[in-house]
Amino acid sequence: MQPIVSIRDVRKSFGSLEILKGVSLDIPKGGVVCIIGPSGSGKSTLLRCINGLVTINSGSIRVGNFDVQSLKTDEQKIALRKVVSMVFQQYNLFPHKTALQNVMMAPVHVLRENKDEVHARAVALLEKVGLAAKADSYPGELSGGQQQRVAIARSLAMRPEVMLFDEITAALDPETVKEVLNTIRGLVKDGMTCILVTHEMRFAREIADDVYFTDGGVIVESGPPADLFDRPQHERTRAFLSQIL
């Protein structure tokens, strides 16, 4: 099957610091991939490269019909971001808009869709993430977990084909992590292609089709979660997992 995201030998440096040193991976449509690894191993940078927030130095990234590295103009990048949506660790909701307005903004103003239709969709999405009652609350009035679920609904409102999650539970209280993970479980069940950078190993094991362990800008090891977690081949993977599990 043709992968929906195909990454080939991607390299990225910030100044003299090389963050990604030749990363390759494929994700089939509807696939769920978890990227794990120590801090500074380039996981978040890789996600940002996939939706063009960070431009790569060499290699290629293909998402659907887009060659991400060859997108130059704002219009081209905007077209890509209608296909790939990203959820951040710090939620980054717009604080001056209510939850509902946060969800509606991009479809109404960027996709120029009918406001009533978007409204209905936004309400349905908030219901899906279990926050229909909080539609008129401002982000400041919501807990971290609730904000993160609104952020997920906001990304889904763009009707993306691929969702990127960048350590979305890292800033949350342990109790609220569960509600966010449940939301992602729901998405996976609906067949959404998901790429998650996460430190939730148990969750990764449960949900991922493939897990990639990165360190020092390269993919050290990858495979189905059962293999990677239970029978890691590399010494580095074993060392990392022994620290975390």
Place this chain on the structure above:
Amino acid sequence: MIRLKQKSKEHWWITSRRRTGDGGTDLPVLLPPAQALTRSARAERAWGFYTVRLPWQLGLMLLALFAAGCGIAQAQTTANHPSIFATIWKWTPLLLTGFLFNLFISVLAMSIGTVSGALLGFAQISRSSPVRKAAWFVTQFFRNAPWLVLLFYCMFLLPFQVTVFGVTVPIPGWVKATIGLALPVMANVSEILRGAVQSIPAGQWESAESLAFSRARTMWMIILPQCIKRMLPPWMNMYSILTMATVLTSIVGVAEIMTLTSRALSAENRPGLLLAFYSYVLFWFFIYCYPIARWTLYLEAKYKVDT
């Protein structure tokens, strides 16, 4: 030593909790004033200008000064002079027109300065490097120049009339003075805007970008609405400073309150009136600026951005 270390760690924890708005309690007695001081110092650093505070006690002091001035004047009043209050009352309508003119100049200069300052501020955060550098230079030049020098520049370098399509339009002195005052306001508004935009967390830009917002739309719909709150207190502070600076225009001959006061004093030719008249004028400025300054401080505390 260990105890001291532990204490300072605890102190840091408490203050950082306060700073992040977690609402710490059990604060040492000295902390709230220290925090207020830190906060105002931070605000002044961010605004790039001193904060006009005007506590109400200052108003009382001005009243006392005025009363003392009246006392001195009354003591020096001879039989053929009207009383000090009658004299002040006589000149009040004239002084009032002068004061209104000051306010008119302040509003006009603020409007011009705000519009041009906003444009300059946007240029300061432009993606084009030459535009950004040029805007930075203009901002720094006018922000750091003495206001009086700028005023003289405008008075003597701007033409006294312009001819447009054969029609000659005179440019009166007060218009030039207004432009002269608008220049430093422009530079400061530019800096206020740049500071506010850059104080918005990068995550807001990033998430807008990932939701396919263009840069212009992100600025207009997401960044600027959040900036307004941050810009309002320093902008109002700027207006208080500007209002008080309008009296500078008297030096270049604009018929505002200071000019009219000195004219009144020379017409009366009674040196004893000096303190009474000038503290009277000062009190008017206090009355006008006091609510603005208090409201500014209130908004500053309300919208304070934790860093």
